[in-house]
Structure formats: C-alpha cells, structure tokens
Amino acid sequence: MMRDLVIIIFTAMLVNNYVLVRFLGICPFLGVSKKLHSAVGMGLAVTFVMLLATAATWPIQTYVLSEFHLEYLQTIVFILIIAALVQLVEIVLKRYIPALHRSLGIYLPLITTNCAVLGVAKNNISEGYATFIEAMANALGCGLGFLLAMVLFAGVRMRIETAKPPKCFEGMPITLISASIVALAFYGFAGVIDNMFL
C-alpha cells in the first residue's frame, strides 16, 4: 500500500511532470519563475489548491456524478468547484497570511483557470485511482512536480538574466528554448520509477 502511494507520488512528480512532460500550467510556469522566492510561493499555492481540488472533486465524481450517470458534466462541475475553492483560499489567505497574499498577487486568481489543477482533477478520474488516498497522493505528486519545475526553472532563468543571447532571442524566446531543454531532461525519467522501488 505504502509502496504504491510512493510510486504514484514519484510518477506524478517526475515521469508525468505536469509542466515539463504534459505541458499543463505553462502560464504560471513562465510568468512567476523569474524569482526563486515567488516561484516557491506559487508552487506551494498550486500544490495546496491541487490537494484541495482533489479532496473536493474526487468524492463528487464518485458519489454524485457517477451515481447519477452525469459523467459528461465532469468538466463544468470541476471548473465550478475549483473556482470556488480558489476564491475561498484567497479569502483565507487575505485574512490570515496577508504577506503571502500580496506576493502571489494576480497569480492566485489565475490558479482558478490553471489547466494543471483541472488536469489533476480530471486525470484522477481518467487514470482510475480507486481510492481517495491514491487520488490525494497523485495530487500531492503533481503539486510537488509543479513546485520542482518552478524552482528548477527559476534557477535556470536567473542564469539567463546575466547571459547575453543573440538579440533576436532576448526575453521570451530564450526562455522558451531553455524551458524545452529542461523538459527534455525530464523525459529522462521515463521508465526510471518502475525499477526504482522493486
């Protein structure tokens, strides 16, 4: 059981990394990765929202949508729930951790429409995680993977700042190219996890 959960977490984090392998949630990945501090904050916020979203959407899918054969409503219901959750998180953050709320700024509301969060909620169902615990483990792995990608890429971007690429590559182009190279590196994890915990 424990071994299964660890495999789920590491698979979601490294092999199926949402940003670098599945290319979901690219907007905050490129938008907030300029500084390590805000990258970590954003990564933690997304992880938290992913866990919350899974905690809310998995039971709803299993006990409401599947029960009444309304699976086709999955997307719209999940978006609804995630939007409400993010709003709730924002209210709570503003009240209790105003410093974090300020530093996340516009990106917190943007998590609402972050496809990585919706992707986690939908993949939990489509990949067929049988129990709530497994779905939560997957969400945790995805969140940690997002955090890892953000932190790694923040480091890469700090190096790019001081590098002098050709004029036509300055700014976003060189950022996208380096993102693709980091993504290539992550493809190296394919097949590693299954053998890691034998």
Added chain:
Amino acid sequence: MLNAILPAAVCVAGIGLICAVILVIAARFMAVREKSQEKELRACLPGVNCGACGYPGCDGYAAALAEGTEKRTNLCIPGGDAVSEKISQMLGVEFQDTVEEVAVIHCCGDCEHAAKKADYSGIQTCSGAKMLYGGEMACTYGCLGKGDCAAICPYDAIYMEKGIAHVHAPKCVGCGLCVKACPNQIITLMPDTKREVIACSNKEKGAVARKKCTNACIACRKCEKICPTGAITVEENLARIDYDKCIVCGKCRTVCPVGCILGGDHSGRHRFSEDNRGGRE
C-alpha cells in the same frame, strides 16, 4: 427530454449553490476590515513608490499615516504641497509645507570636454561601467554617461546629451530615485529655486583634474575670492556653495575659468504648476 436535462441542471445548480453559500459565509466571517482611510490616503499619493518619504512605497506611507504612527503629512516630495494639503485635510491636522526639490547633476564633463581612458563595451549601465576601473572616462568622479538615472526616472525628467545626464527641471518632482541610482553619487536634491550649481565632482588636484576634463573644477579659488557673501569655499580641491549665504548674484559664474559653475532656473514641476498653472508641462 426533460428527464435528461433535469438531473443535470439540478446537480450543477446544487453544487453551484453549495459553493456560493460556503463563499458567502467565508466572506462574511473572514472579511478583512480594511481601513477605508488608508485606501483614501493611498489614492491621494502619486504612486511612484520612490521611497522619498522613507517608507517602502506609497502603500507603506499610507499605512503609517492611517495607523497614526506617522504625523508628518509633508513627506511626499513628488506630491508636493497639493498632496500634503489633501492628507492634512483628511487626517484633520494642520497643513505642513513640503520642501519641493529638484535633482541637480554635479558634472558638466560632456564628450567634448572630458577625456576617455578606454572604450567600454560591457553591460551598458552606469553601475556596470563603474565596476570596470571606474568607467570609461578618465575622470572617475563624474557622469558615467550610461543613463542609469534617466532609465529609473519615472517622469522622464533626465535626458542624456553629449554623453552626460541633464535634468529637465520643469519635469522633475524631486523623488530622489536618480540620486540612489547614480553609482558616482553626482546627483543631489536641492530646493527648487534659481541658484548657482557647482557642476563638477572631481576632488583631484587642479592639474590632474584639468588633464582629464577641461570643464573640471581646478580649485583656483577665484569664485571663493569674488563671492561677496563668502558663500563659496574650496574643500578637497572642489568648490562648494553654502546656500544659506548665496544670494545668486552670478559673480562666481563670470570668473570661473573652466565654466563649471552653472546658473539658471532650477524650478521643478511643483513650482511651474504653482506659478502658471498649466502653462508648462
């Protein structure tokens, strides 16, 4: 038909309703009571976030004023008297006059008069150039000419001409961002009136300074001698003006052999908007 739609509609509406109720409850119980005064005060401030008031940005100053920890309403130099007046009214305290200031550049060693010692092709900023043997100019005291001050100025009041920075005083509000940006510290803030300015920062001996820049102060003391009020003194091979004594007679300007004393009107934006409203902008 209806049998197919109804459960779906009820389901989505139900979930939406539950979410809405939770959000309403959360908003009711965890609402942050923002001090409305802080918001109003913040709206009065210009929003340059220059830090001239000594607080981290306009938000910080507004918060300190709203909290009551800050009693001085005249700290916002870019805002000037107008902002001070508004804040005073809002807080119900007596109006405090703001000392309007403008930035003044103490260097006139442009590319026609100052000698170069190297060609710098690194990162094109003053702070970058400064790191490599004090920049490409022979004089390491003067303007580095890469325009860090012009880049940081939120009011476009500084322009680069002939390799050195100039302040277009009618646009300057005296926020002091350029003062902090200049790695050679050749920019100072001064109350904005007509005045003489020593446009040189070189502290080397006359002969050495002269070789590096024909506009450099050579500490000949002519200005010191002619000044009728004794406002000018030469310290560390550089003339200085005591503005408490200076009467802006302009005599120093006429005798200066290198022409590094500049006169003229340093009226900033505040004065222009006070004197002839809308006249110059």
